[in-house]
Amino acid sequence: MAAVKETIDQVKELDLDKYKYGFTTDIETVKAPKGLNEDIVKFISAKKDEPEWMLEWRMDAYERWLTMKEPEWAKVEYEKPDFQDLYYYAAPKSSEAPKSLDEVDPELLATYEKLGIPLKEQEVLAGVEGAKVAMDVVFDSVSVVTTFKEELAKAGVIFCSISEAIKEHPELVQKYLGSVVPKSDNFYATLNSAVFSDGSFVYIPPGVRCPMELSTYFRINEENTGQFERTLIIADKGSYVSYLEGCTAPMRDENQLHAAVVELVALDDAEIKYSTVQNWYPGDKDGKGGVFNFVTKRGDCRGANSKISWTQVETGSAITWKYPSCILRGDNSQGEFYSIAISNGLQQVDSGTKMVHLGKNTSSRIISKGISAGKSSNTYRGLVSAHKKASGARNFTQCDSLLIGDQCSAHTVPYIEAKNSTATFEHEATTSKISDDQMFYAQARGLNEEEAVALIVNGFAREVIQQLPMEFMAETQKLIGISLEGSVG
Amino acid sequence: MLEIKNLHVEVEGQPILNGIDLVIPDGEVHAIMGPNGSGKSTLSYVIAGKEEYDITEGDILYNGESILEMDPAERVAAGLFLAFQYPIEIPGVATMTFLRTAINAVRKEREQDELSIPDMMKLIQGKAKDLGVKPEMLKRGLNVGFSGGEKKRMEILQMALLDPGMCILDETDSGLDIDALRIVSEGVNALRSENRSMLVITHYQRLLNYIVPDKVHVMTDGKIVRTGGKELALELEDAGYAEYDEELA
Ligand SMILES: Nc1ncnc2c1ncn2[C@@H]1O[C@H](COP(=O)(O)OP(=O)(O)O)[C@@H](O)[C@H]1O
Ligand SMILES: [Mg+2]
Numbered sequence: 203m204a205a206v207k208e209t210i211d212q213v214k215e216l217d218l219d220k221y222k223y224g225f226t227t228d229i230e231t232v233k234a235p236k237g238l239n240e241d242i243v244k245f246i247s248a249k250k251d252e253p254e255w256m257l258e259w260r261m262d263a264y265e266r267w268l269t270m271k272e273p274e275w276a277k278v279e280y281e282k283p284d285f286q287d288l289y290y291y292a293a294p295k296s297s298e299a300p301k302s303l304d305e306v307d308p309e310l311l312a313t314y315e316k317l318g319i320p321l322k323e324q325e326v327l328a329g330v331e332g333a334k335v336a337m338d339v340v341f342d343s344v345s346v347v348t349t350f351k352e353e354l355a356k357a358g359v360i361f362c363s364i365s366e367a368i369k370e371h372p373e374l375v376q377k378y379l380g381s382v383v384p385k386s387d388n389f390y391a392t393l394n395s396a397v398f399s400d401g402s403f404v405y406i407p408p409g410v411r412c413p414m415e416l417s418t419y420f421r422i423n424e425e426n427t428g429q430f431e432r433t434l435i436i437a438d439k440g441s442y443v444s445y446l447e448g449c450t451a452p453m454r455d456e457n458q459l460h461a462a463v464v465e466l467v468a469l470d471d472a473e474i475k476y477s478t479v480q481n482w483y484p485g486d487k488d489g490k491g492g493v494f495n496f497v498t499k500r501g502d503c504r505g506a507n508s509k510i511s512w513t514q515v516e517t518g519s520a521i522t523w524k525y526p527s528c529i530l531r532g533d534n535s536q537g538e539f540y541s542i543a544i545s546n547g548l549q550q551v552d553s554g555t556k557m558v559h560l561g562k563n564t565s566s567r568i569i570s571k572g573i574s575a576g577k578s579s580n581t582y583r584g585l586v587s588a589h590k591k592a593s594g595a596r597n598f599t600q601c602d603s604l605l606i607g608d609q610c611s612a613h614t615v616p617y618i619e620a621k622n623s624t625a626t627f628e629h630e631a632t633t634s635k636i637s638d639d640q641m642f643y644a645q646a647r648g649l650n651e652e653e654a655v656a657l658i659v660n661g662f663a664r665e666v667i668q669q670l671p672m673e674f675m676a677e678t679q680k681l682i683g684i685s686l687e688g689s690v691g
Numbered sequence: 692m693l694e695i696k697n698l699h700v701e702v703e704g705q706p707i708l709n710g711i712d713l714v715i716p717d718g719e720v721h722a723i724m725g726p727n728g729s730g731k732s733t734l735s736y737v738i739a740g741k742e743e744y745d746i747t748e749g750d751i752l753y754n755g756e757s758i759l760e761m762d763p764a765e766r767v768a769a770g771l772f773l774a775f776q777y778p779i780e781i782p783g784v785a786t787m788t789f790l791r792t793a794i795n796a797v798r799k800e801r802e803q804d805e806l807s808i809p810d811m812m813k814l815i816q817g818k819a820k821d822l823g824v825k826p827e828m829l830k831r832g833l834n835v836g837f838s839g840g841e842k843k844r845m846e847i848l849q850m851a852l853l854d855p856g857m858c859i860l861d862e863t864d865s866g867l868d869i870d871a872l873r874i875v876s877e878g879v880n881a882l883r884s885e886n887r888s889m890l891v892i893t894h895y896q897r898l899l900n901y902i903v904p905d906k907v908h909v910m911t912d913g914k915i916v917r918t919g920g921k922e923l924a925l926e927l928e929d930a931g932y933a934e935y936d937e938e939l940a
Pocket of ligand 2 (some may be wrong): 733
C-alpha cells in the first residue's frame with residue numbers, strides 16, 4: 203500500500219492546472235511516417251509481425267474507408283481532423299517486445315505511477331484491501347504490459363494484447379473479430395479496422411467466473427498521434443467477466459484523435475460487465491486542444507440468457523461521440539446501459555446507446571445521467587428497437603439531465619421502433635437545475651460551493667455509480683468533483 | 692456573542708427587515724416570537740448567509756467580527772448553525788455520507804484533523820441514538836421521505852455534530868407531536884452550555900416550556916417591538932400578537 207499512497211501524493215504535488223494527468227513522458231518512440239496510405243497499413247501490420255490474413259483484413263477495411271464520409275448527424279461541432287496530418291503508429295522504442303514487468307522501461311513505469319496506476323502485481327488499487335485487478339496497459343499505439351497473466355492462465359482465462367492474440371490465438375480472433383462491429387460499420391470503426399495498433403483481448407472459457415477484475419489503461423502520449431485501439435472480449439457459455447477501461451492523455455494544444463472499437467460477445471448464459479472511466483484531456487478553458495473521442499462499442503448477446511452491461515463515466519474529451527450498444531440476439535438475453543456523462547467548459551458530448559431486441563423475451567434497461575456545466579453541450583441519443591420476432595421485448599429508459607449554470611445545454615433524442623406489438627417500452631426523462639436551496643443547505647452545513655456541487659451531483663448520479671466495480675467507486679466520486687471544478691461561482 | 696446592529700434587509704427592492712437590534716451574549720438562550728410573515732426566517736437566513744437577500748444597512752457581528760463578507764461555509768466553521776424551518780431534500784446522497792462530508796468539511800476549515808471512519812461512525816451513531824434517529828434513516832437519502840418530525844430531529848443531530856457556538860433554531864417545533872417535541876427539546880437542552888448561545892424562533896409558546904429562554908423578543912413587520920423575560924411568552928399566548936401589529940389590530 204505504501205507505494206500507492208506515495209504515487210497518489212506525487213500526483214497531488216504535480217499541480218498541473220486542473221487536469222492532473224496532463225504531463226508528457228519523455229521517451230524515445232518509433233513512429234510510422236505521417237499520413238495514411240496503403241504503405242502505412244502495411245507498415246503497422248509488418249511492425250506487429252502479423253499473419254497474411256490480418257493484413258488482408260486491414261487492407262479491405264482501408265479500401266472501404268476511402269469511400270466513406272465522416273458522420274455529421276451528431277450534435278457536435280469541430281474542425282474535422284486532417285487524416286493526412288496524423289501519425290498512425292507510435293510506440294515507445296524500448297518496449298517493442300516487453301515480456302514481463304521487469305523488462306518494462308522504468309520511464310514508463312514512472313509514468314503509470316504518476317497516474318496512480320500501480321503496475322506492480324503486489325499492489326492493489328484505490329485502497330481496497332484484497333482487491334486484485336489485472337491490467338493491460340496501452341501506451342500510444344502499443345500494449346506495454348499485461349499483469350497477472352499467469353494467475354489468469356490457471357483459470358483458463360486468456361488476457362493479452364490483441365497483437366499477441368492475433369499470433370497466439372488466431373482461431374479465436376478470426377472467428378470473432380469484426381463479428382460484432384463489421385469492418386465497414388461506420389467511418390471511424392472502418393478507419394480503426396485498417397490501422398488499429400493495439401488493445402486488449404479477453405477470452406473466458408465455458409463455465410469460468412473470471413477470478414479478478416480485468417482492466418485496460420489507455421494513455422495517449424505522442425503529439426499528433428491517433429490512438430486506434432481494438433478490444434475484443436469473448437465470454438464463452440456460462441462464464442462471467444467484469445472489465446474496466448480507464449483513459450488519460452497529456453495536455454496538448456492540438457486535438458488528439460481517439461477512435462477505438464470494442465466488441466463484446468456473450469454466448470449462452472454468459473455475462474459481461476464492461477465499465478469505462480473516461481478522463482481524456484478535455485481541452486483548456488478556451489476550447490483549445492483536447493481529445494476527440496470517436497468510439498464504437500457494441501456487445502452481442504449471441505447466446506440465450508446472456509447478459510451484457512455497459513457502465514460509463516464520461517468526464518473528459520473535447521468531443522465525445524459514443525454509443526455503447528447491445529444486440530439482444532439470444533432469447534431471454536439482457537442488455538444494460540448505465541451512463542454518467544459530465545460536460546464542463548466547452549466540452550461537447552453526444553452519447554447514448556442502442557438496444558436492438560432480436561430474440562424473444564429480451565429485456566434492456568437504460569439509465570442515463572447527463573450533467574452539463576459551463577458552456578458545454580450534452581446530448582443523450584438513444585435507440586430502442588424490437589424486431590418482428592422479438593415477442594415480449596421489454597425496455598425501461600430513464601434519462602435525467604442536470605444543468606449547472608445557464609450557459610450550458612442538455613438534449614435528449616430518443617428513438618423507438620417496435621415492430622412487434624407485444625413489446626413494452628417505457629421512457630422517462632427529466633431535466634432539472636441544481637437548486638439554490640440544495641446548494642445553500644449544503645453550504646449551511648459547512649461545505650464550500652465546489653464540495654456542495656460534487657455532493658449533489660454524486661447523489662444525482664448514484665444509481666450509475668453503484669454499478670461500478672467497488673475498487674473504482676471512490677475514485678469516480680472524486681473524479682466527478684474534479685470535473686466540475688470551476689462550474690459555479 | 693452575536694450582535695445584530697440596525698439590520699435592514701430587502702428582497703428584490705421589497706423591505707423585509709426594518710432595523711433589527713439584538714445582542715445574544717455567550718451562554719444565553721433568546722427566543723423570537725412573531726406572527727407568520729414578520730421576517731423571522733429571513734433573519735435566520737441572513738445570519739446564515741443566504742445570497743438572495745440585500746443588506747441595505749446595519750451589520751452582524753459574531754465574536755466581535757462582522758460576518759457579512761463571509762460565505763455560508765465560513766460562518767459554519769466560525770460556529771454559527773441554522774436548523775432550518777423547512778429542511779431540504781438531497782436525493783441520492785445517503786444521510787450518513789452527508790453527515791460525514793459536513794463534519795470533515797467543518798473540521799478542515801477549523802484546521803482540525805479529519806476523523807477516521809471508525810471514530811466518525813461512533814460519533815454519529817452515538818448522537819443519533821440520543822436523538823432517537825433510527826440507524827436505517829442514516830442510510831436513506833438526506834431528508835428524502837422523512838416525516839416532519841424526522842426532518843427536525845435530523846437538524847438537531849447535525850447541530851450536535853457540528854459543535855456550533857451559536858445555534859439558530861427556526862420553528863423547530865412546528866410539525867412535531869408532543870413526544871418528538873420532548874426528544875428534540877432534550878437534545879437542544881443537552882447542548883446548552885456557558886459558551887454556546889441560542890436563538891430559538893417560534894410561533895407558539897409551547898416550545899418555550901421545554902427550552903426555557905433567558906429573554907423573549909417579539910417581532911412584527913421586520914422589527915423587534917418588545918423584549919422581556921420568559922413570562923412574556925405566556926402573555927403572548929393569551930393575548931396574541933394583535934396589539935403589536937396594526938394590520939391585525
Ligand atoms: N426570497 C424571498 N422573495 C420574496 N419575498 C420573500 C422572500 N423571503 C421572504 N419573503 C417575504 O418576506 C416576508 C417575511 O417572510 P419570513 O421571513 O419567511 O417570515 P416568517 O418566518 O416570520 O414567517 C414575507 O412577506 C415573505 O413573503
Ligand atoms: Mg419562518
